[in-house]
Amino acid sequence: MTKETIHGYEAVIGLEVHVQIKTRSKIFTRVAAGYGFPPNSLTDPVVLALPGTLPVMNKAALDAIIKAGLLLGCEIAPVCKWDRKNYFYPDSPKNYQITQYDQPICVGGQVEIELPGPARNVMGEHKKVPLTRIHLEEDVGKLNHGATDSLVDYNRAGTPLMEIVSEPAMHSAEEAFAYLTSLRATMIFGGISDCDMEKGQLRCDANISIRPAGETKLGTKVELKNLNSISFVRDGIAHEIKRQVGVLERGGALVQETRDYDGHAGTSQSLRSKEMAHDYRYFPDPDLMPVEVDDAWKAKLRAECPELPFAKQRRFVDAYQLPYSLTSVLAWDRGLADYFEQAVRAAGPDRAVAVGNWIVNFFLREVGERKGSIEALAARVPPAAAAELVGMVQSGELLGNAVAQVSSAMFSDGAPPREVVEREGLSARSDAGELEQWCRDAIAANAKALAEFKGGKESAINAFKGPVMKAGKGKADPKRVDAMLRKLLAE
Amino acid sequence: MSSAPDLDLDHVAKLARLTLTPAERALFARQLGDVLHHIEQLGKVDVTGVVPTAHAFPVVNVWADDAAAPGLPVEEALRNAPAQREHMIVVPKVVE
Amino acid sequence: MSSELHFKSIADLSGLLENRQVSSVELTTAVIGRTKAVDARVRAFNSFDESGALAQAAASDARRGAGKARGPLDGIPVGLKDVIAVANQPLTASSRMLANFVSPYDATVTVRLKDAGAVLWGRLNCDEFAMGSSTENSAFGPTANPWDLSRVPGGSSGGSSAALAAGEAIATLGSDTGGSIRQPAALCGVVGLKPTYGLVSRYGLVAFASSLDQIGPFARTVEDAAIVLSTIAGHDPHDSTSFKAAVPDYRAELKQRRGPWRLGIPQEYFGAGLDPEVNAAVQRAIAFYEARGCTIKEVSLPHTQYCLDTYYIIATAEASSNLARFDGVRYGHRSKDAKDAVDLYFKSRSEGFGAEVKRRIILGTYVLSSGYYDAYYLRAQKVRTLIRQDFLNAYREVDALLTPTSPAPAFKLGEKSDPLALYLCDIYTIGVNLAGLPAVSVPCGFTGGGLPIGLQLIGQPFQEAELLAIARGYEEGHEWGQRHPVL
Ligand SMILES: [Mg+2]
Numbered sequence A: 001m002t003k004e005t006i007h008g009y010e011a012v013i014g015l016e017v018h019v020q021i022k023t024r025s026k027i028f029t030r031v032a033a034g035y036g037f038p039p040n041s042l043t044d045p046v047v048l049a050l051p052g053t054l055p056v057m058n059k060a061a062l063d064a065i066i067k068a069g070l071l072l073g074c075e076i077a078p079v080c081k082w083d084r085k086n087y088f089y090p091d092s093p094k095n096y097q098i099t100q101y102d103q104p105i106c107v108g109g110q111v112e113i114e115l116p117g118p119a120r121n122v123m124g125e126h127k128k129v130p131l132t133r134i135h136l137e138e139d140v141g142k143l144n145h146g147a148t149d150s151l152v153d154y155n156r157a158g159t160p161l162m163e164i165v166s167e168p169a170m171h172s173a174e175e176a177f178a179y180l181t182s183l184r185a186t187m188i189f190g191g192i193s194d195c196d197m198e199k200g201q202l203r204c205d206a207n208i209s210i211r212p213a214g215e216t217k218l219g220t221k222v223e224l225k226n227l228n229s230i231s232f233v234r235d236g237i238a239h240e241i242k243r244q245v246g247v248l249e250r251g252g253a254l255v256q257e258t259r260d261y262d263g264h265a266g267t268s269q270s271l272r273s274k275e276m277a278h279d280y281r282y283f284p285d286p287d288l289m290p291v292e293v294d295d296a297w298k299a300k301l302r303a304e305c306p307e308l309p310f311a312k313q314r315r316f317v318d319a320y321q322l323p324y325s326l327t328s329v330l331a332w333d334r335g336l337a338d339y340f341e342q343a344v345r346a347a348g349p350d351r352a353v354a355v356g357n358w359i360v361n362f363f364l365r366e367v368g369e370r371k372g373s374i375e376a377l378a379a380r381v382p383p384a385a386a387a388e389l390v391g392m393v394q395s396g397e398l399l400g401n402a403v404a405q406v407s408s409a410m411f412s413d414g415a416p417p418r419e420v421v422e423r424e425g426l427s428a429r430s431d432a433g434e435l436e437q438w439c440r441d442a443i444a445a446n447a448k449a450l451a452e453f454k455g456g457k458e459s460a461i462n463a464f465k466g467p468v469m470k471a472g473k474g475k476a477d478p479k480r481v482d483a484m485l486r487k488l489l490a491e
Numbered sequence B: 001m002s003s004a005p006d007l008d009l010d011h012v013a014k015l016a017r018l019t020l021t022p023a024e025r026a027l028f029a030r031q032l033g034d035v036l037h038h039i040e041q042l043g044k045v046d047v048t049g050v051v052p053t054a055h056a057f058p059v060v061n062v063w064a065d066d067a068a069a070p071g072l073p074v075e076e077a078l079r080n081a082p083a084q085r086e087h088m089i090v091v092p093k094v095v096e
Numbered sequence C: 001m002s003s004e005l006h007f008k009s010i011a012d013l014s015g016l017l018e019n020r021q022v023s024s025v026e027l028t029t030a031v032i033g034r035t036k037a038v039d040a041r042v043r044a045f046n047s048f049d050e051s052g053a054l055a056q057a058a059a060s061d062a063r064r065g066a067g068k069a070r071g072p073l074d075g076i077p078v079g080l081k082d083v084i085a086v087a088n089q090p091l092t093a094s095s096r097m098l099a100n101f102v103s104p105y106d107a108t109v110t111v112r113l114k115d116a117g118a119v120l121w122g123r124l125n126c127d128e129f130a131m132g133s134s135t136e137n138s139a140f141g142p143t144a145n146p147w148d149l150s151r152v153p154g155g156s157s158g159g160s161s162a163a164l165a166a167g168e169a170i171a172t173l174g175s176d177t178g179g180s181i182r183q184p185a186a187l188c189g190v191v192g193l194k195p196t197y198g199l200v201s202r203y204g205l206v207a208f209a210s211s212l213d214q215i216g217p218f219a220r221t222v223e224d225a226a227i228v229l230s231t232i233a234g235h236d237p238h239d240s241t242s243f244k245a246a247v248p249d250y251r252a253e254l255k256q257r258r259g260p261w262r263l264g265i266p267q268e269y270f271g272a273g274l275d276p277e278v279n280a281a282v283q284r285a286i287a288f289y290e291a292r293g294c295t296i297k298e299v300s301l302p303h304t305q306y307c308l309d310t311y312y313i314i315a316t317a318e319a320s321s322n323l324a325r326f327d328g329v330r331y332g333h334r335s336k337d338a339k340d341a342v343d344l345y346f347k348s349r350s351e352g353f354g355a356e357v358k359r360r361i362i363l364g365t366y367v368l369s370s371g372y373y374d375a376y377y378l379r380a381q382k383v384r385t386l387i388r389q390d391f392l393n394a395y396r397e398v399d400a401l402l403t404p405t406s407p408a409p410a411f412k413l414g415e416k417s418d419p420l421a422l423y424l425c426d427i428y429t430i431g432v433n434l435a436g437l438p439a440v441s442v443p444c445g446f447t448g449g450g451l452p453i454g455l456q457l458i459g460q461p462f463q464e465a466e467l468l469a470i471a472r473g474y475e476e477g478h479e480w481g482q483r484h485p486v487l
């Protein structure tokens, strides 16, 4: 691809993403993990690092990171170990973090990204951002800073955390945005994390440098912190690139530093470099034993790996001939994609596009308007009901202009479509007798047109249709009206 | 280890978050100097190809299943806290 | 045999309790009385909970009355080194840092002793955070050796050995990182067992050096040590380094194993620095085993000279990290005049820790610091492999090794102020921790001045049953352990 340049400079971006793993208990002790609980209500002697306490690994956290590694094409290390990263900070109960230093569990891998296409309904360019590593570690507690002191809540301390480190291989804020979007979906699809950035379940730091286009050496790196929403990541990086270009254009020099991005103000400021030099004194944690991952373990987890969004999109195009615009909506939510496929299975493959359209136009709109969840609405209106509704339209039993009405009734009380149609008398074939009567009345009321038709003027039939449609109040299917009129006129 | 131990006592004490009095500083410098001098002889051991021992009896894959157990009630958790407010631990201002 | 209850063995007392010749309340009262009579001089205890102990004793008597006694430890007063957590009891590690700390939880060994019906009796003094060989590094003052109150009881578990020797408990627990059970056992004339690394859970033991620490018993006899070990040993899911294997009834095993054994004498343990009286006593022990039909074989542990350095690198490195949690934030000493969080660390730690702890934290921090890790820590771990290999090589030819426990008997309080000189007290015990092996110190005589001497037997990994049987083989022929100091 052609790299975006600004005033002859090219940006080089690497992201360090921390993702909380969704487990019941913490990574090194079995007290519950969770968000939104009263302060210090999710602790035990191990979390608080009371004297004498020892860590015991959580198997589910290991399963989750191996799964993440498999989903991202990493090499899973056959053996890995635990190290202590020693530093003092009030949110860290032991004043060391148990992490993986020189033997991470996942090595390499990549995140497939899609850049914005020329239009919403046209697929953009795909690219693979290489990963350096993914390792497992423990989260720290939360500090609430006050004017004169700080308050510490250790509920978050010990939550399993994955650190996903990309290579410095992205070149624009858009790429970083696409990277996070894809990574987030991968984690959610894998059931590894909910990745709610507001809850701190996904946190991102960016390393950004610029260099003259064509240069291969890396420029001075700035670490941008506190990018706490996906759009802040995009805005913060764009802002930082511009800032760096500005500094160089004014003849200034960049310094290696950490900057704090304020997403609301759209500004960043340098964090005073910590007065203490960093020397983490990593060494293998003697309280924990190494982890050995064999092929059987990997195979078991691989079997649990779901299809990822891009693969789903490609399959939906191939298998169902869906347009790109539909796949880019349907394939990016696992629940929605499953709903779609179940509905297609019930409706038949030739109705896939109709099912997809109905989901996007009615089902998803309802989710959005009600601010509900896909799962909740899917429980009220199961895929079979969606399939039935689409089937009724396709067979002519229900008219297109009545779908909105039927759908909204289905959404509000979960009634099956056929029941709604009957209840509200919306069937296009409701009563053949009724239609016949409307047609007979229309013919009887217009002797002139009858004579013209009998005289061979084919188009005279149209004169009867208006009154029939009017009498039918929307239930009269024009095709069936035409057929009925011809039948009666031929008598 | 071939060179003489160059212990920067002030730097190391800082890493360890310890302040030494001038008397402690002088005493420790001498005593740790002796110990480090003694330790120098480890440099003589041929450790080529020797695998480091991290655990005397290593086993792998020691873990527990992910089942949440009850933790400490907050009053117990904060029982030994030197200062607390709103069920949280109070620390002096954290300067970044 | 002494007629006083507080000097009797667990084996004898459990018989008396079983036959209702004595109640646990009577026994516990006797131990409390003895403690009150002598501890002002011995200073073995950091604290004790008299009413709590009597309540446990009464509960034990009630169980026994209902025919629900739980075994040989039911109703027996057992003292714990003040580095082992007991719920709702102080846990100080003999440090100003934890002077007011009350543990909200039980160590695994505590749970097991409680389950066995033992009466948990008192918190025993030790070197601060178990760092030392004389119990002089306690923030609460030194413990005295009951055999000579002007001398040290050894350390770091000096309170545990002294209390037992003085009749202030029937058995005690200590912890051993580089000899901290065996050396004070030798200096106080009692049996002290350091189990194989991983046999006894470390959960609830205030960590000094995680890869070396083990909890073990002090007891009057090898049989008593076997009884306590059977209670506290075994896999613990809260300790990832705990060994997964069934634990035998060590007391029953003692009767099955009668030798003769092949005993190795490591030549490196009998060189310069060994006190002649200690050497003579150990030589007599060797002759005793030989006379009993054992094969005595001289062996070599060629990396012995590197044990001390290897130990001080690994132990202090691990300690520097383990003791980082003592920061005045969540518990422990908090400095009154910290201006910010960083200042809080410096002031609280500098005020809370004693000199030896600071020295070791600094040494450990240094050997792990940037640029030195490979030269010190990593190299020490490799030498540790060689040291371990030496022992395993020796075990191809012998069942156990026999050495002095300590190069010298108890020295005077305040006599050794130089850290390096003190570190040398552990030269015969340290290798065992580096190799993770079990070892026991049994009394093997007295100096002309009346100070106890200890014999160390070093066993094969997880072969405590055999090791204790070998120790018992010596003990059966001698009466050293039945002497008691006059206080
Ligand atoms: Mg990082």
Ligand SMILES: [Zn+2]
Residues within 6 Å of the ligand: A018, A137, A163
């Ligand atoms: Zn991290």
